[in-house]
Amino acid sequence: MNKPIIYHIPVCPFSQRVEILLQLKGLRDAVEFRVIDVTVPRPDWLLEKTGGTTVLPVLEDEQGRILKESLVILRYFEERFAQPLIARKDPYERGVERLMIAHAERFTDTGYTMVLNTDPARTPEFREKMLDHYRWLGVFLDRHNPGGLFLFDDFGLAEVVYTPLFMRFWFLDYYEGFDIPDTAEFARVRAWKAACEAHPAAQQVTFEQIVTLYYDYAIGAGNGALPEGRKLSSFVFEPDWRDRPLPPKDKYARIATDAELGLA
Amino acid sequence: MNKPIIYHIPVCPFSQRVEILLQLKGLRDAVEFRVIDVTVPRPDWLLEKTGGTTVLPVLEDEQGRILKESLVILRYFEERFAQPLIARKDPYERGVERLMIAHAERFTDTGYTMVLNTDPARTPEFREKMLDHYRWLGVFLDRHNPGGLFLFDDFGLAEVVYTPLFMRFWFLDYYEGFDIPDTAEFARVRAWKAACEAHPAAQQVTFEQIVTLYYDYAIGAGNGALPEGRKLSSFVFEPDWRDRPLPPKDKYARIATDAELGLA
Numbered sequence: 242m243n244k245p246i247i248y249h250i251p252v253c254p255f256s257q258r259v260e261i262l263l264q265l266k267g268l269r270d271a272v273e274f275r276v277i278d279v280t281v282p283r284p285d286w287l288l289e290k291t292g293g294t295t296v297l298p299v300l301e302d303e304q305g306r307i308l309k310e311s312l313v314i315l316r317y318f319e320e321r322f323a324q325p326l327i328a329r330k331d332p333y334e335r336g337v338e339r340l341m342i343a344h345a346e347r348f349t350d351t352g353y354t355m356v357l358n359t360d361p362a363r364t365p366e367f368r369e370k371m372l373d374h375y376r377w378l379g380v381f382l383d384r385h386n387p388g389g390l391f392l393f394d395d396f397g398l399a400e401v402v403y404t405p406l407f408m409r410f411w412f413l414d415y416y417e418g419f420d421i422p423d424t425a426e427f428a429r430v431r432a433w434k435a436a437c438e439a440h441p442a443a444q445q446v447t448f449e450q451i452v453t454l455y456y457d458y459a460i461g462a463g464n465g466a467l468p469e470g471r472k473l474s475s476f477v478f479e480p481d482w483r484d485r486p487l488p489p490k491d492k493y494a495r496i497a498t499d500a501e502l503g504l505a
Numbered sequence: 506m507n508k509p510i511i512y513h514i515p516v517c518p519f520s521q522r523v524e525i526l527l528q529l530k531g532l533r534d535a536v537e538f539r540v541i542d543v544t545v546p547r548p549d550w551l552l553e554k555t556g557g558t559t560v561l562p563v564l565e566d567e568q569g570r571i572l573k574e575s576l577v578i579l580r581y582f583e584e585r586f587a588q589p590l591i592a593r594k595d596p597y598e599r600g601v602e603r604l605m606i607a608h609a610e611r612f613t614d615t616g617y618t619m620v621l622n623t624d625p626a627r628t629p630e631f632r633e634k635m636l637d638h639y640r641w642l643g644v645f646l647d648r649h650n651p652g653g654l655f656l657f658d659d660f661g662l663a664e665v666v667y668t669p670l671f672m673r674f675w676f677l678d679y680y681e682g683f684d685i686p687d688t689a690e691f692a693r694v695r696a697w698k699a700a701c702e703a704h705p706a707a708q709q710v711t712f713e714q715i716v717t718l719y720y721d722y723a724i725g726a727g728n729g730a731l732p733e734g735r736k737l738s739s740f741v742f743e744p745d746w747r748d749r750p751l752p753p754k755d756k757y758a759r760i761a762t763d764a765e766l767g768l769a
Contacts, residue, residue: 308600310607321596332585336572343574
């Protein structure tokens, strides 16, 4: 049967958003997900569909029409498969939800810039920026749902947007030793993050998968680029990440070899 | 009667979006607009409502609840007064509309940075960036509605978002001598822009009003800041902009005096 297709990079947080949304709607199989190998140039057939742009994820609907940008694709599925609605229904609450979602882009930028950074002198600055984001999120949650857990009564669209980022940022725990302080100031946002990560609809990826595949980001090489002295990207499909050891954590000291990463 | 209130700066493009939207819905009087004097510090009563943030516009609903960010406020009214719908109904078309709207932030940044620039050596660079935006918009229109005028069959949500920016950017025509070339490449976007500017629902501001009030932006002073040697901002309410002469165009040469601007 003809289905909408999402083309995406391996363990893409933006398509995980769609997977979580569909799971919440009981429609996990309504969309086909196809992984694009980012360790080689984009295939011509894909560039033809997108009119030349290389950004992923890309959505192709049953009529071959293309959409891009994660939040646009997410809203498309929310509106197309409207029942059950995951976004809030009340216009004011939708506004609050949108304000929180709008902050996710800056949160994403900081987290990815931090993991890609290779200058140890800059880590305190990134750590502070990340904590500022968590502080902002905590204050926002407290303001709009004082005493609660999620932004509203249950895991909703804001949580769909943030959860895959929390999971990608496991690479900050592992490679940067980053953690949110266990203090009263951060109690609310820590509880929220933990509830997001534990939600049954959001179990598409694991800690081991993220830190193994994203090793190259930790040493400064994003989007399938090849680090110095290496022949294979940590994003290759073969050997499967499950058959590789966890990469070394000392990102500021050295670049691990293909052999050490279980790639060759 | 109790109504939602929008607090905004004079001739704010973001609240003009809401005015256009309401006009299209035949609900112009459903919202009260209150202008905040940005030439003096924000009043305490306003900071109390917003929890300390000074960004405008701010929406206060009938229950005293606050929303901010232009596009969030716009969607709030679109959803609250849903009939007639101004956004597209079809999920794919809504996605296309969102992609175009998402570009507006970068377009806004470039236009405002260009008018605020006081280094004549940098104007060619800004001119190129603005043309890149118009090129992008033209290609987008052609791709999604080949041979048409608007993005879809009529003035819709994308046009609501862009029209107030086209009108603010009259300050680029006046102070920077900027114009979109009258060539085949730009024909589509020029026709679209002209149709947006001429639309009956979008006649809240005039060319004279924009170039008079925004004079201080043209000499590098945004948001009510006071330029060197001046006692009054071009954004003051008294004397009314209608009673002042058009400011001089030679922004790179000098800063006009209060007297010359009809302020004193």
